[in-house]
Amino acid sequence: MQIACPRGTEDVLRSFYAGVLGLAEKPKPAALVSRGGCWFVGHGIELHLGVEDDFRPARKAHPGLLWESGLAALAGRLEAVGHDVVWANDELPGFRRFHTHDPHGNRLEFLEPTA
Template identity: 80%
Template sequence: MLIRMIHHVQIACPRGTEDVLRSFYSGLLGLAEKPKPAALAGRGGCWFVGHDGIELHLGVEEPFVPARKAHPGLIWRDLDSLAARLTAVGHEVTWANDELPGFRRFHAFDPHGNRLEFLEPTA
């Protein structure tokens, strides 16, 4: 059986931080929040969806430890604008354009210290 695509990526978060997650992932990144199914809603966390149906699920993990190395790689339009928005509110952006042929990219961290990679194709 062949994998056709990734449905979602889950990132850990501390319990009770949904407002912080919404502010970052919806407010700053512009992702739409997707309601969690009733059977899962009581577990905490938030789900977000981007273009083409890609989903990021933020799920409660106790004890919480941020993912400092493991990370999702998110294709993004207008990487410069995103980098400017992130740095304007105090998020560090680390560019790594020369490491992956065919992409401009940078790493940043969400409010809980989870690493995120943002990529934009050069062609």
């Protein structure tokens, strides 16, 4: 899955996606490095952060990221570094879930199965 980002913000992305979310950076193929952005993997997720020169954050459209366990701990880490976490547990049976935004304002949804 690809999420858009502004050019030259790879350090901010690494701080959030690796530092806060705990995903590992995946090296991009040599032919793609010059395009900017970065890739992350972990928890069964692979995210590609790709540069858009006319970047605008996705405030409504968003990926739904399945987080097998530890969702409350993830929410705590996000809140500890200043990210809003909005829980929506009553809207989707069988899942605990919340929404937050990455440092560029892209909306993200995290879901954890309850059964």
